Amino acid sequence: MNSSSSRLPILSYALLAVYLVTMAVRSHNETTLGLVVSAIVMFACCWASATHLLGARAAMIFIAIAVLFGWFAEQMGSSRGWFFGAYSYTDVLGPRVGDVPAIIPLMWFALAYTGYVISNLIVWRAPVDSEPGLAGAACMSFLAAMIVTAYDLGADPYMVYTLKAWIMVKTDGWWFGETVQGFFGWMFVSFVIIFGFRLLQRRQAPAIAAVGIGKWDLGVPLLVYGGSMVFQMANGSPVETRSVAAFAMGIPLVCALAGWRHWQAQQPAAVQG
Secondary structure, eight states, rough: OHHHHHHHHHHHHHHHHHHHHHHHHHTTTTOOHHHHHHHHHHHHHHHHHHHHHHHHHHHHHHHHHHHHHHHHHHOOOOOOTTTEEESSEEEEEOEETTTTHHHHHHHHHHHHHHHHHHHHHHSSSSSEEEEESSHHHHHHHHHHHHHHHHHHHHHHIIIIIIHHHEEOOOOOBBBTTTTTHHHHHHHHHHHHHHHHHHHHHSSSSSSSTTTOOOOOHHHHHHOOOHHHHHHHHHHHTTTTHHHEEEEHHHHHHHHHHHHHHHHHHHSHHHHHO
């Protein structure tokens, strides 16, 4: 492993530490600066982790799909009511590109990446894609989209009613005032991003392989997802969403941890160090 590759895990965990600190600070005092910084650090942390786990080229493909389609979906949602239902962003999340805060597409990558890794650990007990068939890739992408959407069960009410990060045109939905269409949008956008990445990677040679991945390197995406779960459990609003987060996000996270332990046990001692 070259020196740049060996430094990537250190960079990933350094960024992860900064992200967890900013999340802790946010739990006491939410500000636009804190939201923007935590989102950027989460994106950078997942970028470094994906580069180490998937390779630099694959990571950039993943980022391009997530950022471009994530921005498009949000722009169409906020301007035309597509996917999520009609809504408009406020100034809480900082500078915008079009109608969309710049940090939102970055978060789509981070969440899609964590969903991708967690779904692989649950099914394959490995961090990377092992599904050669198109139908299987679609099924895996649907599972990953469900894992991403589980995050939104607690995030959406908190962002709308506590932070007032965006304003929904329709506020009489069945989920603490949120519309069910919003969850369809999360499922659809997450699925398109992850399935698109899987399709493009199936055409690449050689296939993605976790070569030279140490036993602790998978901790980054799991801790990013777990950190978001803990934040929702501590700060979710309405308070009912705190219990929802514990189970909706906790179940896939625990399953992924079991897959991680199995994967660790299969690795040669030289790789585990």
